[in-house]
Amino acid sequence: MATRETTGGTRNESVRIGPDDPRYLAVVEKRFNKRFSASPDYVRLVSSTDQVVSAVEEAVREGRRLAVTSGGHCLEGFVSNPEVRVILDVSPMKRVYYDADRRAVAVECGATVGETFRALFETWGVVIPLGEHPNIGMGGHVVGGAFGFLCRQLGLAADYLYALEVVTVDESGQASRVVATREKSDPHRDLWWAHTGGGGGNxxxxxxxxxxxxxxSGEDPARLLPRAPESITTFKAEWDWSDVDEPAFLRLLRNHGVWCERNSNADSPNASLWTLLEIHRKQFGKIIVRGVSTAGVGAEQQVDDHLAALSEGGIAPHGRELARMSWLEFALNPLPDLFAAPPGGVSAKVKDALLKKRFTDAQIGVAYDHLTRTDHDVMGGMLGLATYGGRINTVARDATAAAQRDSILDIACTTGWLEPREEAKNLTWVRAFYRDLFAESGGVPVPGEAYDGSFINHPDTDLADLSLNTSGVPWHTLYYKENYPRLQRIKARWDPRDVFRHALSIRVG
Ligand SMILES: Cc1cc2nc3c(=O)[nH]c(=O)nc-3n(C[C@H](O)[C@H](O)[C@H](O)COP(=O)(O)OP(=O)(O)OC[C@H]3O[C@@H](n4cnc5c(N)ncnc54)[C@H](O)[C@@H]3O)c2cc1C
Structure with missing residues (x-):
């Protein structure tokens, strides 16, 4: 990419890319959720930390609001915000290499999840339990905790973070780089901790x-991270809504919840199985269960046992598909139809919640009503229930900023649409569904006996809207629980001018 040297040649700067340059559109349009858009004065594609330092300092000096992007997979408009005047895209920075001095594998933040999986596997045969879409950017992903197909077995990606390099801005507006590690003796350790679940853009x-x-221990990079699975077995099976009446629906979701309650300890033999139950709206879709097993030769039996557990006393799914492949083949194109979108992409709303217990029968009734109601012709609506827990729950709640360490399910009420005119009805449907699911706790999953709040990598600005969150529990408690005050202190120290901010960013304490 084009760079220019400033006079004296001591600093290497990226170029300002304006709206008349084809790269401008590539950066501005690089977003999964087409619901939001930005029109910055310029963008920069940065390819070194020095370039980041000077780009940040310049934007601050000129008083332009700045946002950084890596993979563009934010679910809210944190980057794609009309108030943002400069977008810094770190995606040219994507080296993955072994750093012998730090005895750790270095990954630059512009690498995508897929690029990272590939490099880790091809070079050392290892893996980090990253998320489910290969195009997610490492920059925004890992800092939000990050779970994926291997989370029940290996935990969160942030649990493997040893250190990071961050460009921060001090009170005077000067930008500089800092390296923060998890070493107890590191004076910057708090900054490392804040990035193990505090979320991007903070x-x-x-x-x-x-x-x-x-x-x-040791210095062999092939032993410093978990070994990649020997193989991956994927499966999929489905029910037609025409076969599922309300009692059958209740039975299926109860069975599913019971399975999760019984099989989500780290030492469960089924920690090697991750599944997603997708319940699409009856008007347009099916009920699908799919999943990923690392149990190798035992995987087929494991899957069949799981399907039998879901069907107990009820209806068995049909069309069971099973496939076995290498870890890399899977990781680069996992569950291909899961996130399939038409050309031009989709607009989406995702409302996430972490559950410590299965849904009650009353909640299953609410789900049935919203998924079968015909007074909203919402095409892309669904309820997703992803298995969680396992190794994630072996880490103390304050050991990292990712405070949710007791959940067995990550659920999401979601919807997607193509035309802006369809937005209002989709939002109405998905908000009513979520509100009614959590009606007894003010319309949100208040951390307590049954729920554990929500996951910052799946941000939902509705949680900060007092007309939708009537629980009296602030959005930041839902995301960070008792870790929030510490995050605020770290924010005050490292970003005192609140340069890095968005609708759900940590407020300066
Ligand atoms: C289809 C899809 C599937 C997903 N699956 C998973 C999953 O399995 N597990 C999971 O944990 N999450 C998942 N997510 C959520 C995803 O991890 C987060 O949205 C993440 O923040 C995306 O990072 P990004 O760099 O791609 O996004 P961007 O839109 O570029 O950035 C997201 C946020 O992070 C900030 N950010 C980006 N880069 C940096 C950086 N270098 N330094 C500081 N801040 C930065 C941005 O400013 C913004 O606030 C998924 C999202 C989508 C759309």
């Missing part, structure tokens, strides 16, 4: 991560 521009398992 403290500075993350340029690089270093990963190493907490218990790893």
């Amino acid at each position: 403290f500075g521009v993350v340029t690089r991560y270093w990963f190493r398992s907490p218990d790893a």
Whole structure:
């Protein structure tokens, strides 16, 4: 990419890319959720930490609101915001290499999840439990905790973060790079901690991560991170709504919840199985269960046992498909139809919640009503229930900023649409569904006996809207629980001018 040297040649700067340059559109349009859009004065494609430092400093000096993007997979308009005047895209920074000095694998933040999986596998045969879409950017992903297909077995990606490099801005507006590690003796350790679940766009521009398992010893990179699975077995089966009446629906969801309650300990043999139950609206879709097993030769039996558990006393799914492949083949194109979108993409709303217990029968009744009601012709609506827990729940709630360490399910009420005119009815449907599911706790999953709030990598600005969150519990408690005050102190230290902010960013304490 084009760069220019400033006079004296000591600093290497990226170019300002204006609206008349084809790269401008590539950056501005790089967003999964087409619901939001931005029209910055200019964008920059940065390819080194020095370039980030000067780009940030310049935007601050000129008083232009800045946002950083890596993979463009934000579910809310944190980057694609009309108030943002400069977008810094770190995607040219995507090296993955072993850093012998830090005894850790370094990953630059512009790498995507797929690029990282590939490099880790091809170079060392190892893996980090990253998320489910290969185009997610590492920059925004890992800092939000990050779970994926291997989370029940390996935990969150942030649990493997050893160190990171961040460009921050001080009180005077000067930008500089800082490296923060999890070493107890590191004076910057708090900044590392804040990036193990605090979420993107809060403290500075993350340029690089270093990963190493907490218990790893030695200097061989092939042993510093978990070994990649020997193989992956995927499965899919489905029910037609015409076969599922309300009692059958209740039975299916009860069975599913019971399975999760019984099989979500880290030492469960079924920690090697991750599944997603997708209940699409009756008007347009089906009920699908799909999943991923690392149990190797035992995977087929494991899947069949799971399907039998879901069907107990009820209806068995049909069309069971099973496929076995290498980890890399899977990781680069996992469950291909899961996130399939038409050319031009979709607009979406995702309303996430973490559950410590299965849904009650009353909640299953609410789900049935909203998924079968015909007074909203919402095409893309669904309820997704992803298995969670396992190794994630072996880490203390305050050991990382990712405070939710007791959940067994990550559920989401979601909807997607193509035309802006369809937005209002989709939002009305999905908001009513979520509100009614959590009606007994003010329309949101208040952390307590049954729920554990929500996951910051799946941000939902509705949680900060007092007409939709009537629980009296603020949005930040839902995302961070008791870790929030510490995050605020770290924010005050490292971003005192609140340069890095968005609708759900940590407020300066
Ligand atoms: C289809 C899809 C599937 C997903 N699956 C999963 C999943 O399995 N597991 C999971 O945990 N999450 C998942 N997510 C959520 C995803 O991890 C988060 O949205 C994440 O923040 C995206 O990062 P990004 O860099 O791609 O996005 P961007 O839109 O570029 O950025 C998202 C946020 O992070 C900030 N950010 C980006 N780069 C940096 C950086 N270098 N330094 C500091 N802040 C930065 C941005 O400013 C913004 O606030 C999914 C999202 C989508 C759309």
